[in-house]
Amino acid sequence: MALLIAAFYKYSGKEGDKTTLSKGELKDMLTAELGDILGKSSDKAAVDKIFKDLDANADGTVDFKEYVTLVACITMLCNDFSQKNNLVLTERVYL
Template sequence: MSDKLQSLLHTPVSVSVQDCIMCSPLQNAVGDLIKVFHSYSGKEGDKYKLNKKELKIMLQQELPDFLNGTNDSFLVEKILYDLDDNKDGEVDFQEFVTLVSALAVASNKFFEDYVKEEERGNDEGH
């Protein structure tokens, strides 16, 4: 990681997420991620981590299509195992962001493939 990025990540934020009235879409997205994570974390145990039950509830409520038609318990167990870098049996915010990043990358790939397919269809139709 570059020194500039490293210093940016350690710079205190002058405006809290709640006080941000005229934030950019990206600032709002980051704030929303923080709010979503903390609305599920700490119902039981460590308030800064998601245990298996909290992770499952978060996935069911925030990403219902993600678990649709699967064995929820097995998939949640696999997700928890894959995300849990420090192997403490819970998902902290940094590990949660890994999940969100992977979903964003996969969604973007799907979008790009869809647009390319549409473009190919339009080229063939002319």
């Protein structure tokens, strides 16, 4: 849990409020932290869609609660992938 929290605050606040991610900060985080999982996270249209989907209150930023939604969705996708491919994730995996 501490790693997920630290990842959020590593990127938040570079362009303003320290408790939210701007679209640019989200793009930087996706590219650096999840590039292997998300593939073309630098694709502007993809980043725009992810940002819009996460920004539940439409305030132009992603707060911690909205960020946790991203983490939960990625976790579910990884679980689905591992089940479909008969993989058992028993060891620690660091992204």
